[in-house]
Amino acid sequence: MSTPQNTPASARAPGISLKVANSGPVTSATRISLRQINAFYGAKQALFDVNLEIPDNAVTAFIGASGCGKSTLLRCLNRMNDTIPNARVEGQILMDGVDVNGAEIDPVSVRSRIGMVFQKPSPFPMSIYDNVAYGPRTHRIAPTKADLDALVEKSLRRAALWEEVKDRLGKSGLGLSGGQQQRLCIARALAVSPAVILMDEPCSALDPVATAHIEQLIEDIRKHTCIVMVTHSMAQAARVSQITAFFHMGQLIETAPTDQLFTAPKLEQTQDYITGRFG
């Protein structure tokens, strides 16, 4: 009888039995193309020759050990690395075919088309209503008060928060629970109808119930939006994403439909990571 110790690598089960919930063929068009991305902090290189096509109407998950460059790549997508001293990005990032680093492109306009949700829920210190109205006001999206009211309600409904807050829209967003705050941040992102939403470990500060809420919400939103999500949880990647990209030490090792990456990875390095042998 073979034991884990004496089973040859070739005979080991190729993947793991995570529940892959929403995976399946992604047929939507490419929303973002990454070509030969290299990123540096001073002399230290954080990403090496990353090439990746990110489809619309799907969740693409970035997985890999801490420090492998997931957040750096996410920040490349909305030019947030521009704001970090010493950070430098080379390569091309095409969104709908347009280079987001093009000389004529205004980084503020790039960020308005790309919403961002962070690890720590970060409502602005203002009312629930004003949090959601912030983007539409800045970008003059809703001309009248009635338009703005309707947009705030619609965004809160899409973020599955409306019923819980409709009677206290004037109260501070900071008074909500952690899970509600994160849904408020998602509502705030949705209010400007972004083409892309980036999420960096959006559930890592939340309890399992709040996490389940957010995951359900992500599944609803992604039908109309391109979502790129960093997660340290392989189980979460398996539950919510359609495409998974596995990174190791700044390199993109393998990208595949999520069910395939977790059940039949092509590379041994991926298999070692998903079966917990390293990282």
Ligand SMILES: Nc1ncnc2c1ncn2[C@@H]1O[C@H](COP(=O)(O)OP(=O)(O)O)[C@@H](O)[C@H]1O
């Ligand atoms: N602001 C920064 N200044 C210098 N080095 C950084 C900075 N942010 C990240 N790094 C380094 O870049 C590498 C990739 O980091 P990061 O993208 O945060 O990885 P991950 O999100 O996968 O944990 C790490 O070695 C990290 O220490």
Ligand SMILES: [Mg+2]
């Ligand atoms: Mg990170």
